[in-house]
Amino acid sequence: MELTTEQFIHDFELTLNEQQQTILSTATPSELFVALAHTIRQYYTPLWIERNKKLQENKDKIAYYFSVEFLPGRMLETNLLNLGILDVVKEGFAQLGIDFTQVKQAEHDMALGNGGLGRLAAAFMDSLATTGYAGFGNGLRYKYGLFKQRIVNGYQVELPDAWFGSIGNVWETRKDHDIVDVRFFGNVYMTDAGNGKLKPVYSDAQVLRAVPYDVPQLGYGNGVVNNLRLWDVEIPEEYELSYPTIEDRRRVEDITAVLYPDDSSDEGKKLRLMQEYFMTSAGLQTIVKSYLKLGLPLERIYEKVSVHINDTHPAVAPAEFMRILIDEYGLEWDDAWNATQKVMSYTNHTILSEALEKWHTGLFAHVLPRVYQIIVEIDNRYAAQMSAQGVDYETIENTRIVRNNQVHMAHLAIIGGHSVNGVAQIHTELLKEDTLRDFYKVSPEKFNNKTNGIVQRRWTQIAAPGLSKTIDKWIGQGWRSDIHELRKLNEYVDNSQAQADFWEVKQLAKQRLADYIEQTTGVHVTTDAIFDVQVKRLHAYKRQLLNVMHIIKLYWDIKDNPEGEFTPRVFIFGAKAAPGYHFAKSIIKIINELANLINNDEQIGDKLKVVFLENYRVSLAELIIPAANVSEQISLASKEASGTSNMKFMMTGAVTMATLDGANIEIKDEVGDDNIVIFGMTKDDVYNHYATRDYYSRGIYDNDPVIHRVVNTFVDGTIPNCQREGSEIFDALITYNDEYFLLQDFTSYVEAQEHLTQLYADRARWMHMSMTNIANSDKFTSDDTIRQYAQEIWNLSLPSHGKHRI
Ligand code: GL7
Numbered sequence: 098m099e100l101t102t103e104q105f106i107h108d109f110e111l112t113l114n115e116q117q118q119t120i121l122s123t124a125t126p127s128e129l130f131v132a133l134a135h136t137i138r139q140y141y142t143p144l145w146i147e148r149n150k151k152l153q154e155n156k157d158k159i160a161y162y163f164s165v166e167f168l169p170g171r172m173l174e175t176n177l178l179n180l181g182i183l184d185v186v187k188e189g190f191a192q193l194g195i196d197f198t199q200v201k202q203a204e205h206d207m208a209l210g211n212g213g214l215g216r217l218a219a220a221f222m223d224s225l226a227t228t229g230y231a232g233f234g235n236g237l238r239y240k241y242g243l244f245k246q247r248i249v250n251g252y253q254v255e256l257p258d259a260w261f262g263s264i265g266n267v268w269e270t271r272k273d274h275d276i277v278d279v280r281f282f283g284n285v286y287m288t289d290a291g292n293g294k295l296k297p298v299y300s301d302a303q304v305l306r307a308v309p310y311d312v313p314q315l316g317y318g319n320g321v322v323n324n325l326r327l328w329d330v331e332i333p334e335e336y337e338l339s340y341p342t343i344e345d346r347r348r349v350e351d352i353t354a355v356l357y358p359d360d361s362s363d364e365g366k367k368l369r370l371m372q373e374y375f376m377t378s379a380g381l382q383t384i385v386k387s388y389l390k391l392g393l394p395l396e397r398i399y400e401k402v403s404v405h406i407n408d409t410h411p412a413v414a415p416a417e418f419m420r421i422l423i424d425e426y427g428l429e430w431d432d433a434w435n436a437t438q439k440v441m442s443y444t445n446h447t448i449l450s451e452a453l454e455k456w457h458t459g460l461f462a463h464v465l466p467r468v469y470q471i472i473v474e475i476d477n478r479y480a481a482q483m484s485a486q487g488v489d490y491e492t493i494e495n496t497r498i499v500r501n502n503q504v505h506m507a508h509l510a511i512i513g514g515h516s517v518n519g520v521a522q523i524h525t526e527l528l529k530e531d532t533l534r535d536f537y538k539v540s541p542e543k544f545n546n547k548t549n550g551i552v553q554r555r556w557t558q559i560a561a562p563g564l565s566k567t568i569d570k571w572i573g574q575g576w577r578s579d580i581h582e583l584r585k586l587n588e589y590v591d592n593s594q595a596q597a598d599f600w601e602v603k604q605l606a607k608q609r610l611a612d613y614i615e616q617t618t619g620v621h622v623t624t625d626a627i628f629d630v631q632v633k634r635l636h637a638y639k640r641q642l643l644n645v646m647h648i649i650k651l652y653w654d655i656k657d658n659p660e661g662e663f664t665p666r667v668f669i670f671g672a673k674a675a676p677g678y679h680f681a682k683s684i685i686k687i688i689n690e691l692a693n694l695i696n697n698d699e700q701i702g703d704k705l706k707v708v709f710l711e712n713y714r715v716s717l718a719e720l721i722i723p724a725a726n727v728s729e730q731i732s733l734a735s736k737e738a739s740g741t742s743n744m745k746f747m748m749t750g751a752v753t754m755a756t757l758d759g760a761n762i763e764i765k766d767e768v769g770d771d772n773i774v775i776f777g778m779t780k781d782d783v784y785n786h787y788a789t790r791d792y793y794s795r796g797i798y799d800n801d802p803v804i805h806r807v808v809n810t811f812v813d814g815t816i817p818n819c820q821r822e823g824s825e826i827f828d829a830l831i832t833y834n835d836e837y838f839l840l841q842d843f844t845s846y847v848e849a850q851e852h853l854t855q856l857y858a859d860r861a862r863w864m865h866m867s868m869t870n871i872a873n874s875d876k877f878t879s880d881d882t883i884r885q886y887a888q889e890i891w892n893l894s895l896p897s898h899g900k901h902r903i
Contacts, residue, residue, distance in 0.1 A: 098140060098320070100182050105136075105189040112136045121193060127264060129195060130173070130203035133186070134267035137176055145313055145322040152231055152896060156391050156401060159231040160891040161384055162221060163414060164407035165373060166356070167236050167325060168210025168243075169219040170715025172268055172312075173201050174559045175552075179227070179315040183558075204267075205260045206716050208242035209327075209356055212634045213549075213741050214446050216715065217520075217879075218407055220552045220741075224883040226316035226323040229895050232887065235380035235411075237372060238269075238310050238327035241355040246673050246712040251689035251818065255358070255676050269310040269327070277382040278304050278333065279375050285467045297424055297467050305349060306331040307379030317554060318578060328379045329353050359675045370456060370464055377411045380404075381418050385426070395422065396432040399439035403891035406443040406514065409454040412506035415441050415513025416471045424467070434475075441514030442890045444547070445507065447738050448524070448532045449638070454506040461504045472498055472509065479512050488539055495535040511536050511543065516890045518547045521739035521760040523780060531784075547886055548763055549739040550879030553580050556745045560719035563602045564749060568871070571595055580880070586872035596864035603726070603750055603867070610724035614669075614708050620696050622706045626665035627857055630751070631729035632713055632721055635672035635681040638736040642684055642826065643839045644668065644729055645691060647850055649807045651705055652695055659700050664854045667706045671713030671721060680829065683822035685709070687811070690819045718742070725751040726867075727853065731846070733837045734758045735780040748874035750867040754853060756842070760877070767873040772866045774856075776849035777842040786838070794835035804843055 113119060113132040124132070152159065169175075177183040190197045210216060218234065225232030244255040260266075283302030290296035307328045314323040330352040332340055340346045352371050381404070388398050406412050415437050422433035446452070462469040476498040483493045494500065498508045511517050517533065519525030525546035529537040537544055557565050558577065568576060571589050576582040589595040607624040615621055631644050648668055655663060670688055674681035692707035710717065728746030730737075730753055737759040747753060747764055755761035756777040765773045778786075786792045798805055808830055810816065811823040830839060857863050887893040 098180055098182060100140070100185050102185055102189045102192065105182070105185050106193060108139065109133060109136045109189065109193075112139070121195070126196075126199045126203040129200045131264055131267055133200060134173065134204075137173075137180065138268075140180060140182070141176070141313060141315060141322055144320050145324075148322050149324075153387075153390070155897055156393070157231050157896040158401045158403070158891075158893050159233060160225075160403040160405060160887065160893055161233050161235050161380065162218065162225075162405045162407060163235045163377060163380060163411035164215070164218040165237060165376065165410040166210035166215030166407075167218045167222070167234060167327075168208060168212075168215035168715060169222070170206045170208070170555075170719075171201065171204045172207065173204050175223065175555060176268075176313075176315055178554060178558055179223075179317045181318050202716075205262055206242075206714050207266070208258055208260060208714055209236065209239050211243055211356070211358065213739070214408060217549055217741060220550065220879040221883050221886075222314040222323065222325050223317075223552045223554075224550070224879040225887075226314045226321045227319065228880050228884055228887070229316060229319060229321050230883065230887045230893050231323065231896055232883070232891075232893070233323055234314070234325035235376060236325070236327050237353050237356075237376045238329040239353055239356045243356055243673070243714075244358050244676065248685070248689060248709065248711045251686045251693070253674055253682050253685050257355075266310070266312070269312050272309045272311050272326075275309045275383050275386075277307050277379050277386075279307050279378045279382075280304055280467075281371060281374070281464055283466065285470070292427075294427065299467070304333060304336060305352070305375070306333045307375060309379070309383070326380070326383075328376045330375065358673075359677070367460060367464060370460070373410050374413055374417070374465055374468070377414050378417050381414065381421055385421055395426055395428060396436055399436050402440055403442065403893070404440050405886070405891070406441060406510045408444065408446045408452070409506040409510060412443065412454065412510040413465070413468060415509055416468050416475065418513075419471050419475070420468055423471075430474075434478075437513055438515050441510070442516035442518075443507075443510035443514050444518050444520065445524075445528055445533070445738075446520055448527050448735070450532075455503040456506070458499060458502045458504055469504075472504060475509070475513065483539065492535045492538060496539065507533075508536075511540075515543060516545060517543050518545045518890065519738065520547065520549045521763060522546055522548060523735070523757075523762055524738040524759065527735060527780070545889065547882055547890075548760060548877075549741050549744070550877050550882035551741055551744045551748070553748060553874075553878050553880075555719070556722065556748055561602075561606065561723035561749050563605055564599075564723060564871075567598050567602045570598065576875075580875040580878045583872055583875045586868060590865045590868040590872065591861070593861070596861060596868070599750060599868055599871075600860070600864055603724070606724040606749075607726075610669075610720055613720060614710070617710065618708055620692075620706060620708055622667045622708065623665065623703050626667045626703065626706070627726045627854070628667050628669060628724055629727040629729065629754075630669045630721060630725040630746070631731075632669070632671035632710075632718060633740075633742055635674040635678070635684060637680060637829075638837055639732050640837055640839060641670065641672060641688070642830075643731055643842065643846060644670075645684070645688060646807050646839065646843060647846060648691065648695070648705070648707060649810045650803065650847060652691075652701070653806060653810075655701055655704055663704045664858060665704050667708065669708050669710065669721065669725075671710045671717060673713060680825060683819075683825050686819050686822045687816065687826060690816050690822075694816055718745070722746055722751075723749040725749070726857065727751060728753045728755075730755045730758070730761050731777070732756060732758045733783060733842075734778050735783050736837070737761075744874065744877035747870045748877070750871050752853070752856070752863070752866050752870060754849060763876070764870075767876050768866075768869050772869040774849050774853050776845040778838060783838065792834065792838065792841065794840045795831050797840040798831055801840075801844070803847075804840055807843075808840075 112135045117132045242258040242260045245258045247254045280302045284300045287295040312325040422428040519528045572585040728751040730743045740759040753773045811826045
C-alpha cells in the first residue's frame with residue numbers, strides 16, 4: 098500500500114493516544130507494539146472486508162486447511178512486509194526515536210504448534226494469501242502454546258507458554274455471528290423422521306459452544322487477506338446450571354487450554370479426541386452454512402469447497418461431514434458420500450506408526466456416539482465394495498477403518514477422500530511401497546507427492562536483512578517478488594568480490610548470534626570458528642546423539658594431541674523434548690554436561706565450543722539459522738519425512754551435512770553433489786537390515802577402537818553429573834542394538850565432517866558452495882508448493898480479483 102512516513106507517524110501517534118491512552122515519552126515497548134498492531138489493523142481491515150465480499154459475490158471455490166497446529170511465530174514484521182510498509186514503519190520509528198527491534202520483541206511468538214508440521218501449516222497460510230488463492234485455515238485457539246523450555250542444571254524444565262500474556266492476541270477478532278454448537282457423549286438412537294427417513298435423537302449429550310476468532314493472513318504485496326480461524330470453547334448459557342463449580346467449567350475449558358506437546362505420538366487421551374472433533378465439527382458446520390448462502394445445491398458442495406486434513410488429527414472430518422450432510426440437511430447416503438470424497442484430501446507427515454492415530458472403539462463410541470455409527474457404516478460399505486471388486490480378504494482387512502477394536506484415523510482420511518500426499522519424494526515413495534502399500538494397491542490414483550516448502554520472505558527479508566541487501570547488490574531486487582530470480586546468483590558464485598560480500602554478511606550474522614550466546618549462556622564463541630548447527634525437535638531418529646558422538650571424538654582428538662592443527666568449531670543445539678519422552682530428555686542433559694566439560698577446559702579453548710540454546714522457537718530460529726555455516730540434517734535415512742529447516746539453512750547459505758533422507762535428497766538434486774556433504778546409509782540399506790535382521794551394534798563397538806572409546810565416554814565418568822543418562826545412552830546403543838544405526842553411520846559421518854573441514858579451509862571453494870545453495874533454494878518456496886496443492890489437489894482457480902497490487 099502507499100503510505101508516507103508522515104502519514105504513518107500521524108496514524109500511529111493517534112492510535113497510541115486514543116486506543117492505548119498513552120503518549121510516546123511514557124509508552125513501554127509492549128504498549129508501542131499494541132499501538133502499532135492496531136495501526137496496521139486499520140490498514141488491512143478494508144482489504145479484508147472487500148476480499149470476503151468478492152469471494153462470496155463471485156462464488157469462488159475455497160480450500161479449508163484443517164490443522165490442530167499453526168506455528169506462525171511473530172506476525173508483526175510479516176504483516177508489515179506483506180503490506181509493503183516495513184521500511185516506512187522502520188523509518189517512522191527512527192524519526193520518533195523508537196527502537197523497532199525492541200518493539201518487535203514485545204510480541205510473543207504465536208506457538209500453537211510443535212515443530213515442522215505446525216510451521217508448515219503457517220507457511221501455507223502465508224503462501225495462500227501471497228499466491229492469491231482462497232485458502233483458509235481452521236484450528237484451535239489454545240490459551241497455552243508449546244511449553245516454554247528452561248534448562249536447569251542441564252535438565253529440561255517445562256513451563257506453560259502463556260502467550261496471550263497481558264495483551265492477548267492483537268491480530269484476532271471474535272466472530273459471534275459464526276458461533277456453532279458441538280455435541281459430545283450421551284446416547285443416540287434413530288427414529289422415524291416422518292418422510293421415510295431416519296433421524297437421530299440424542300439424549301444426555303454435552304453441548305458446547307464453539308466461538309471463532311479470526312486471524313488475518315496477508316499476502317505479499319497483493320492486497321489479499323485470507324483468514325485463519327481459531328476456535329475457542331464456551332459453555333452455552335442455557336446449560337450453565339450443569340456446571341456449578343469452577344472445576345466443572347475448567348474441565349470444559351480444557352478443550353482449548355493447551356496444545357499437546359508431543360510431536361509424534363498419539364497421547365491416547367480423551368481430551369485430545371475432543372479437541373480434534375471440536376475444531377473439525379465447528380469448522381465443517383460453518384463451511385456448510387456459508388456454502389448454502391450461495392444458493393447452490395448441497396450435493397454439489399465439492400464444486401466450491403475443499404477440506405484438507407493436515408495429518409491424522411482432523412481425520413474425523415469425512416465422518417463428521419457425512420453426519421452434517423445426512424442428519425442435519427437430509428442428504429441421501431450416496432450423494433453425501435460422493436460429495437465427501439470429492440471435498441476431502443489428506444497429507445501424511447510421517448511414517449512413524451505411533452503418529453498414525455488410532456482410537457479404541459469403546460472410547461470413540463463413548464465420546465462421539467453418532468459419528469461412530471457413521472464410521473461403522475462407512476467401513477462396512479467400504480469392505481463390501483472392495484470385496485465386490487475382487488480385492489483379496491487380507492488387503493481389505495489391512496485397510497479397514499475399524500479393526501481389532503480400533504478406529505484407524507488415517508484409513509478414514511484415505512477412504513473418505515480423493516487424495517493422499519507425502520511431503521517429499523522419498524517419503525511419498527515409502528508411503529506407496531511400505532506404510533500405506535495396501536491402499537496404494539487398491540487406489541493408486543489417490544497418491545501424489547507435494548514436497549514441503551518455506552516462506553522465503555521470513556527467512557531472508559525478515560530474518561536476514563543483511564543477506565537480502567547483499568543479494569540485491571548482485572542480482573537486483575527482482576528475487577524479492579519472484580524467488581526464481583535467485584538463480585541469477587549462480588553467475589557470481591566464483592566471483593571473488595561477491596564471495597567476499599557474502600562471507601562478510603555471514604560473519605555479521607554469526608557475530609549477532611555470538612552476542613546472544615554470550616548473553617544467554619555466558620559462553621564466549623569466536624566467529625572464526627565454523628558454526629555447526631542442529632536445531633529441531635529432540636527425537637532419537639533425528640540423531641542428535643550422532644552429532645554428540647562426533648563432538649566426543651573431536652574432544653579426544655584434541656586431548657590426545659593438544660598442539661595439533663584444528664579448525665575451530667562451535668556446535669550449536671536447540672531442541673525441545675516432549676515432556677514424557679524420557680530418552681530425549683537424557684540426551685539434552687548429556688549435551689549440556691558435555692558442553693560444560695568442553696567449554697571449561699582451557700586446553701580445548703576456542704577450538705571447540707558446545708552451546709545448547711534453550712527454548713528453541715520460530716523467533717530464535719530467525720536468529721540462529723542465518724548464522725549457520727553447517728546445517729546438520731542427519732536423521733536415519735527413511736525416517737525424516739521431509740524436514741523444512743534444511744531448506745531455511747540452504748537459503749541462507751549454510752552447507753548441509755546430510756543423510757539421503759527427506760528433502761535432503763531434493764536439496765542435493767538442486768545444488769549438485771559437490772555443494773552438499775552426504776554420508777551414511779541409504780533408505781535401501783536400512784530396509785535391507787530390517788529384512789535380514791543382521792545388524793549387531795555390539796560387533797561394531799567391540800571391533801572399532803574409536804567407536805569403543807566414544808561410546809565408553811558416556812559411562813566412564815569423563816562427562817560429569819550424568820551417570821544415569823550416560824548409561825541409558827550406552828544401553829540404547831549397545832544393549833538394545835542401536836535402533837537408529839548410529840554406530841553403523843558413525844565412521845562415514847566422521848569422514849564427511851573431516852571433508853567438510855577441508856572444504857571450509859578453502860574460502861573460495863566454501864563460498865562457491867554456500868552461494869550455490871542460496872542460488873538454488875528457490876525450488877523450496879512454499880508459494881510453489883501451495884500452487885501445486887491448489888491446482889492438483891483442491892482444483893482451485895485464482896479468484897478473479899486475486900492479483901491487484903496495493
Ligand atoms: C513432520 C515431519 O517429521 C517432518 O519431517 C516434516 O517436514 C513435517 C512437515 O511435513 O512434518 N511430521 C510430524 O509429525 N512432525 C513433523 O514435523 C511433527
